[in-house]
Amino acid sequence: MHGTxxxxxxxxxxxxxxxxxxxxxxxxxDVTIEPGxxxxxxxxxxxGKSTLLSALAGVLGGAEEGEEFGRVLVDGRNPAQQxxxxxLLMQDPDAQVVLARVGDDVAFGCENLGVERDExxxxxxxxxxxVGLDRPLDFPTAQLSGGQKQRLALAGVIxxxxxxxxxxxxxxxxxxxxxxxxxxxxxxxxxxTGATLVVVEHRVEVWRSLVxxxxxxxxxxxxxxxxxxxxxxxxxxxxxxxxxxWVRGVHAEPCAPEASDDQDVPPELLLSAADxxxxxxxxxxxxxxxxxxxxxxxxxxxxxxxxxxxSTMALTVGGLIPVRGGVLAATPALAAGAADSxxxxxxxxxxxxxGSVFQSPEHQFIAPTVRDELAAGPRALNEPADAIDRRVDxxxxxxxxxxxxxxxxxxLSGGQKxxxxxxxxxxxRPKLLVFDEPTFGQDAVTWRELxxxxxxxxxxxxxxxxxxxDREFARATGAVEWRMPVQHELVDAAGDLS
Amino acid sequence: MTITAPLRVGSLARVNPVAKLAAVFIVSVTxxxxxxxxxxxxxxxxxxxxxxxTGLPLRAVVLxxxxxxxxxxxxxLTTVLYGQSSGQTYWAWWAVEVxxxxxxxxxxxxxxxxxxxxxxIVLFITIDPTDLADGLAQIVHLPxxxxxxxxxxxxxxxxxxxxxxALELARRARGVADTGxxxxxxGQSFALxxxxxxxxxxxxxxxxxxxxxxxxxxxxxxxxxFGARDWAVIAxxxxxxxxxxxxxxxTGSWNFVVGG
Numbered sequence: 101m102h103g104t105x106x107x108x109x110x111x112x113x114x115x116x117x118x119x120x121x122x123x124x125x126x127x128x129x130d131v132t133i134e135p136g137x138x139x140x141x142x143x144x145x146x147x148g149k150s151t152l153l154s155a156l157a158g159v160l161g162g163a164e165e166g167e168e169f170g171r172v173l174v175d176g177r178n179p180a181q182q183x184x185x186x187x188l189l190m191q192d193p194d195a196q197v198v199l200a201r202v203g204d205d206v207a208f209g210c211e212n213l214g215v216e217r218d219e220x221x222x223x224x225x226x227x228x229x230x231v232g233l234d235r236p237l238d239f240p241t242a243q244l245s246g247g248q249k250q251r252l253a254l255a256g257v258i259x260x261x262x263x264x265x266x267x268x269x270x271x272x273x274x275x276x277x278x279x280x281x282x283x284x285x286x287x288x289x290x291x292x293t294g295a296t297l298v299v300v301e302h303r304v305e306v307w308r309s310l311v312x313x314x315x316x317x318x319x320x321x322x323x324x325x326x327x328x329x330x331x332x333x334x335x336x337x338x339x340x341x342x343x344x345x346w347v348r349g350v351h352a353e354p355c356a357p358e359a360s361d362d363q364d365v366p367p368e369l370l371l372s373a374a375d376x377x378x379x380x381x382x383x384x385x386x387x388x389x390x391x392x393x394x395x396x397x398x399x400x401x402x403x404x405x406x407x408x409x410x411s412t413m414a415l416t417v418g419g420l421i422p423v424r425g426g427v428l429a430a431t432p433a434l435a436a437g438a439a440d441s442x443x444x445x446x447x448x449x450x451x452x453x454x455g456s457v458f459q460s461p462e463h464q465f466i467a468p469t470v471r472d473e474l475a476a477g478p479r480a481l482n483e484p485a486d487a488i489d490r491r492v493d494x495x496x497x498x499x500x501x502x503x504x505x506x507x508x509x510x511x512l513s514g515g516q517k518x519x520x521x522x523x524x525x526x527x528x529r530p531k532l533l534v535f536d537e538p539t540f541g542q543d544a545v546t547w548r549e550l551x552x553x554x555x556x557x558x559x560x561x562x563x564x565x566x567x568x569x570d571r572e573f574a575r576a577t578g579a580v581e582w583r584m585p586v587q588h589e590l591v592d593a594a595g596d597l598s
Numbered sequence: 599m600t601i602t603a604p605l606r607v608g609s610l611a612r613v614n615p616v617a618k619l620a621a622v623f624i625v626s627v628t629x630x631x632x633x634x635x636x637x638x639x640x641x642x643x644x645x646x647x648x649x650x651x652t653g654l655p656l657r658a659v660v661l662x663x664x665x666x667x668x669x670x671x672x673x674x675l676t677t678v679l680y681g682q683s684s685g686q687t688y689w690a691w692w693a694v695e696v697x698x699x700x701x702x703x704x705x706x707x708x709x710x711x712x713x714x715x716x717x718x719i720v721l722f723i724t725i726d727p728t729d730l731a732d733g734l735a736q737i738v739h740l741p742x743x744x745x746x747x748x749x750x751x752x753x754x755x756x757x758x759x760x761x762x763x764a765l766e767l768a769r770r771a772r773g774v775a776d777t778g779x780x781x782x783x784x785g786q787s788f789a790l791x792x793x794x795x796x797x798x799x800x801x802x803x804x805x806x807x808x809x810x811x812x813x814x815x816x817x818x819x820x821x822x823x824f825g826a827r828d829w830a831v832i833a834x835x836x837x838x839x840x841x842x843x844x845x846x847x848x849t850g851s852w853n854f855v856v857g858g
Contacts, residue, residue: 159806183814188807194757195800198750198808200728207819212809220819242756256808381763420767447775456771462793463761464768466785480773510792524772 104293106135107185107263109156113170115321116151116160125151127169127321135263138290138297140307140329143317144343145513145543149300152317153266155179156298157188174264184213186264187257191272191541193249198256202228202244203237205252209260220259227255230292231285245406247278251285258289265289267299271306272514272541275406275569279306286310302543303346304333316340344515344543355555355578367395370434370532370563371417371442377425378409378416385424386412392582394532396433399554399564401574404584410567411459411536413584417565418456418534419443434531451477455525459536461517465509470501470520473509477528495523500549515546522553533557535566539573551576608653610724616733617828618721621835626714628839634853635702637846638709644838645717654720662723666715674708681707713842717835727752732822742816750805754797761793762786 115127126148133139143149154160155172158179172178174185187209190196199205203224210220224237231251235244244252250270257265267286271279287310290297301307314332318324324339325332333340333347341347371394379385386409394400394417402410415421416428419442429440430453438449445453458464467473474495478488496502499519504512509520518538525533538554539547554577558564568574574581610618629641649659660667678700685698731749734740765786769775775782805811846852 154803157807159803183809183812188804190800190804190807192800195797196804197753198801198805200753204728204819208805208810209808211817211819212812212814214814214817217817217819217821220817224819242753253804260809415767418771420770447770448773450771451773458764458768458771460764462796463764463789464772466769466772466774466789477773510796528773 103261104295105263106294106296107175108135109133109264109296109298110173110176111170112173114152114155114172115169116148116155116166117169118151118166119164121166124148124167124169124321126317129170129317129321129323131315131323131326133296133298135296136294137313138311139299140304140311140314141298141300141317142302142304142314142340142343142345143324144319144545145515147317147319147343149317150268153188153268153298153300156264157186157266158183159188184209184260185262186266187260187262188266188268189250189254189257189270191269193246193253193273196253196256197241197244197249200241201237202233202235202239202241202252205241206255206259209256213260223259223261224255227259230258230289231255232288233285245278246274247281250274250278250282254282254285254289258293258295261293262295264296264298265293267297267301269300269302269541271301271303277406279303283307283310302344304329304340305346308333316343319343341544344545346544354576355551355558367397368433369393369395369431371428371430373417373426373428375426376416376423376428378412378421379424380412380415381421387584388425390426390585392417394563394565396531396563397558397561399558399566399577399579400582401577401579402565402567402582402584403569403574405586408584408586410584414456414534414536414565414567417454419445419450419454420456448480451481451528451530453530454532454534455528455530456534457521457525457536457538459540461521462510464521464524468508469506470509470512471496471505473520474523474527477524481528491527495527498553499523515542518542518546519549522550526557530562532563532565535564535568537567537569539568539570547573608724610652610654610721611726612827613724613831614733614737614822614824614828615725615730616737616822617824617831618725619730620832622718622721624832624835625717625839628843629710629714632843632846632853633703633706633710634846634851635706635709636849636851637842638706638713640845641713641838641842642709642716644841645713648834648838649716649720652720654724658723659720663716663719666712666719670708670711670715673711674704676704677707678704728820729822732818732820733824736818736822737824743811746805746810750801751798754794754801757797758790758794761790765789765793 109131111129111131114129115124117124129152141149141152151160156174156179160166174182179186197205198208206224206227207220210223215223231254233248233251233255241249241252270286271282274282283306290310299307299311308329311329314325314327314329315323316325316332316336325336337347373390373392376390377385377388378390390413402413404410416423422443428442430442434453436453438445438453442450442454465473467476471492474492475488478491496505499522501516501520501523504516509517512520522538538550542550551573554564558577566579625641629637678696679694681700681703683695683697683699687695687697689696727749731745735742735745769782769786843852
């Protein structure tokens with residue numbers, strides 16, 4: 101790719117405090133990045149990595165958004181004054197698609213920078229090729245997968261020919277195949293453009309081979325470590341792992357073996373599916389002929405390729421959408437007086453029986469504070485006020501959310517939101533817990549906490565069903581794998597619903 | 599995404615959306631000036647003739663205009679029953695009075711709704727939102743910030759539908775879906791609003807990071823051209839409107855709404 105001159109970055113005692121916050125999100129940064137360097141930026145969540153990237157991209161906003169300390173310079177000038185010199189790829193694939201057709205979306209940035217029409221389309225084709233997105237220019241962006249959307253956004257960024265490419269957890273919302281897809285696209289782009297690269301990511305192993313320098317931000321400000329990947333990862337492995345960075349060789353302790361494994365008593369059956377057909381309401385059937393047995397004190401992971409219907413299976417098992425054929429029956433142990441088919445239960449009857457935790461926690465929040473959020477379920481069951489208070493206090497402590505009891509759930513960090521959404525399901529002590537990708541996008545600290553929590557839940561006799569791509573999670577929780585059968589004729593008809 | 603999916607077949611798909619908007623505007627404004635049935639019949643007849651040349655599949659047209667095909671006769675019937683009476687009265691019961699006057703007014707109303715509605719729907723369903731934005735910015739010279747902002751927001755509409763369904767399921771899972779329907783919908787709408795604002799502000803940041811709103815003069819990757827075909831569509835709109843007025847005035851049935 102021609103036309104790209106790599107940019108330099110200079111930070112001098114730089115810091116930023118968001119408006120309305122007492123403490124700066126980031127402070128006392130002194131860093132110089134030479135043109136063409138490839139940096140992996142690490143640090144615990146809350147150490148201000150995203151804030152720094154926004155500043156380098158020139159989109160941090162003015163004085164009404166917050167207070168700036170020190171100086172940040174790209175090529176010796178203020179980044180906000182030179183749009184297009186840096187390009188930013190963000191985390192959420194759905195939030196970055198601007199236009200309805202692939203070609204138009206890539207062209208969007210060039211248009212804004214006033215590039216001539218013929219040059220725009222030359223760059224569009226070149227950029228799509230560089231990220232390996234082999235789709236016609238008029239292909240609808242809505243039909244792309246998560247990984248493809250991220251590659252599309254990357255093409256849009258490099259079409260502007262920025263000297264500085266900034267990637268803010270570009271793979272956090274992707275499945276393992278999508279992660280590799282995007283990493284390879286970034287590698288190809290970096291080689292072709294020679295642009296300076298700054299990547300924020302938790303998954304060190306994925307990005308290690310691509311970068312030549314690692315910078316670790318300290319939690320209280322400043323730089324914790326700065327050097328080559330090998331140096332930093334060897335010297336700082338323990339500290340990085342404690343800060344939530346994924347480092348090879350640092351794993352969670354697996355759950356203790358199931359109590360029921362040692363005994364002759366078979367586990368108590370709660371829910372069974374026979375010859376089940378599933379599909380979202382108003383959509384075609386996505387899988388058929390499914391059988392599953394869910395027993396107390398057992399963890400089952402639902403695995404399978406994208407689009408095979410794993411999330412639909414979780415919704416069906418959770419009693420949230422009707423079965424499309426076959427039988428899904430709750431045993432008397434689970435139904436406890438309610439109908440034997442979970443979809444026929446009232447919403448309130450699900451409480452205490454089945455708790456579902458969605459992939460996106462934000463969809464499930466219904467209260468203005470963390471405390472009210474946890475109390476909502478027990479209140480719907482009309483439990484006595486003092487019992488609710490005790491239960492909520494216990495959950496707040498267990499999920500390490502006690503300091504945030506009065507906070508609005510939407511203002512929490514990703515890991516905190518995930519823990520809270522798990523907590524809302526636990527509040528009414530359901531016999532069966534259903535999770536959809538509980539470990540997606542979590543840093544290593546939250547991940548270890550989740551594993552420990554899952555082990556406790558199993559030991560307490562809860563049945564757990566979890567949709568996951570995370571093999572390590574399945575291993576550590578001692579789960580039984582239930583693989584979603586691939587059904588070609590059905591999958592084709594259903595598109596990419598997953 | 600069916601609500602935002604345009605019908606991209608036939609010769610109309612290649613007409614500049616701005617020309618379609620102009621043609622619809624001319625016909626509608628003219629037909630709203632009078633309430634006689636002659637002008638409506640003339641306009642409707644000419645429109646159907648023009649429609650036959652667009653190459654649009656009849657099935658799709660009927661499907662998309664269904665609400666109109668149902669609403670127009672209903673509105674007409676209401677006017678027959680309750681409209682202003684004159685001439686001979688055939689039937690009267692409480693406020694209902696069917697007379698010569700109310701019957702002709704009812705027919706005129708039904709025809710007028712069709713004559714205004716059908717071209718509007720047919721021209722709109724063939725408009726691609728991206729092409730419309732290009733036209734509005736490059737030909738009508740509306741501000742790019744406004745036009746592109748609106749276009750980007752339109753893409754979020756499809757996501758709202760998914761969000762709404764997820765919110766519905768989430769409320770059932772949280773045990774709060776048994777309360778009154780109205781209260782539930784209000785709570786859920788508020789949650790959708792919160793989610794939309796968050797999505798919107800993320801999208802705004804993404805657009806800003808791609809140079810949107812920069813001081814540089816924006817270029818356009820897709821030229822929006824306004825050629826002979828587009829002028830022809832406007833001319834057809836003018837012809838339909840003019841024929842309706844002329845025939846109506848000549849036959850003496852023109853009935854000017856204002857002051858009439």
